[in-house]
Amino acid sequence: MNVAVAGATGLIGQALCRALAEQGYSVTALVRNSARAARVLPSVGVTLVEWDPWTAGPWEAVVGQADAVVNLSGEPIAGHRWSPDYKQRVRSSRLDSTRAIVRARSDSGAAGGVLINASAVGYYGDRGDTVLTEDEPPGQDFLGQLCAHWEREAVACRSMGTRVVLLRTGMVLSRDGGALEKLSRPFRWFVGGPLGRGRQWVPWIHIADVVGMALWAIETPEVAGPVNVCSPNPVRMRDFATALGIVLKRPALFTVPAVVLRLIVGEMADMLLSSQRVIPKAALDGGYEWRYRLLEPALHSTIG
Ligand SMILES: NC(=O)c1ccc[n+]([C@@H]2O[C@H](COP(=O)([O-])OP(=O)(O)OC[C@H]3O[C@@H](n4cnc5c(N)ncnc54)[C@H](OP(=O)(O)O)[C@@H]3O)[C@@H](O)[C@H]2O)c1
Numbered sequence: 357m358n359v360a361v362a363g364a365t366g367l368i369g370q371a372l373c374r375a376l377a378e379q380g381y382s383v384t385a386l387v388r389n390s391a392r393a394a395r396v397l398p399s400v401g402v403t404l405v406e407w408d409p410w411t412a413g414p415w416e417a418v419v420g421q422a423d424a425v426v427n428l429s430g431e432p433i434a435g436h437r438w439s440p441d442y443k444q445r446v447r448s449s450r451l452d453s454t455r456a457i458v459r460a461r462s463d464s465g466a467a468g469g470v471l472i473n474a475s476a477v478g479y480y481g482d483r484g485d486t487v488l489t490e491d492e493p494p495g496q497d498f499l500g501q502l503c504a505h506w507e508r509e510a511v512a513c514r515s516m517g518t519r520v521v522l523l524r525t526g527m528v529l530s531r532d533g534g535a536l537e538k539l540s541r542p543f544r545w546f547v548g549g550p551l552g553r554g555r556q557w558v559p560w561i562h563i564a565d566v567v568g569m570a571l572w573a574i575e576t577p578e579v580a581g582p583v584n585v586c587s588p589n590p591v592r593m594r595d596f597a598t599a600l601g602i603v604l605k606r607p608a609l610f611t612v613p614a615v616v617l618r619l620i621v622g623e624m625a626d627m628l629l630s631s632q633r634v635i636p637k638a639a640l641d642g643g644y645e646w647r648y649r650l651l652e653p654a655l656h657s658t659i660g
Pocket of ligand 1: 362363364365366367368369386387388389393428429430431432433445449450453474475476477524525526527528534535
């Protein structure tokens with residue numbers, strides 16, 4: 357089976373490409389810079405093809421002929437303060453790359469296959485204690501509207517008979533970087549604790565299960581539409597901080613008040629303070645088996 361992966365050099369993409377190659381898939385990574393990609397992707401089992409969503413090239417045939425396309429591309433959401441310019445980069449890097457992939461499949465007459473497109477739990481907005489399954493509507497904030505547009509671009513692929521899966525991913529726990537590394541830093545300096553009042557729900561997922569759920573989505577023809585990629589056990593921020601403190605053997609006593617967080621990171625604070633009690637109903641109903649359902653073992657495996 358041929359799989360094309362865009363955004364392959366990122367946190368999730370690297371782990372996914374490694375797993376796909378190990379399982380014998382023929383993997384083509386669509387990368388913007390092959391020299392940089394060659395340093396982080398496996399040299400065996402992964403072919404590198406340069407692409408640029410705005411420029412025609414051989415990458416289009418790769419996308420058109422792939423049995424499965426996984427699109428993880430996007431400017432990092434937490435990489436910078438959310439200025440209007442940066443928000444536009446975050447938005448266009450996702451919408452344009454998804455649109456380009458759909459167009460490449462359409463132009464090459466591709467039929468069938470599967471498109472696995474990234475999205476995020478930010479889709480739901482700030483929803484307090486409401487239990488959120490895949491049926492809930494999008495939030496009206498920046499991330500909610502971004503995810504809704506991003507998903508609409510991907511869903512256009514259905515008109516070619518392509519199965520489309522939308523991975524609404526929670527906070528990924530990995531030893532190779534991402535949010536956990538940033539959240540752990542104050543703990544290492546003995547000043548860790550919850551962000552805001554700590555009542556907000558945090559949907560989390562171990563990287564092994566992000567990869568596991570992407571493979572499950574590729575391989576299971578019945579999986580289609582939005583899939584919440586998170587553990588079945590979301591926790592409140594204060595409990596997340598307590599667990600992190602236990603695993604790091606550090607206190608979790610210092611809260612960062614919302615007003616201070618907004619001063620430090622601006623509008624991005626909304627993402628850190630918003631509450632999403634997300635339940636992975638599609639994966640539970642579809643029989644996916646998690647490797648990490650509980651937070652403490654997941655944290656031990658990544659930073660213990
Ligand atoms: N990690 C999480 O906790 C998390 C949670 C929810 C949702 N997600 C979503 O899942 C996807 C993958 O996450 P990740 O953590 O693996 O992301 P990541 O580490 O930031 O990697 C994303 C990849 O996208 C490509 N990229 C970066 N800037 C780009 C731009 N301006 N235009 C086009 N492509 C660009 C890069 O690949 P090349 O340089 O090789 O092109 C990069 O390696 C992202 O869309 C992210 O929003 C992640």
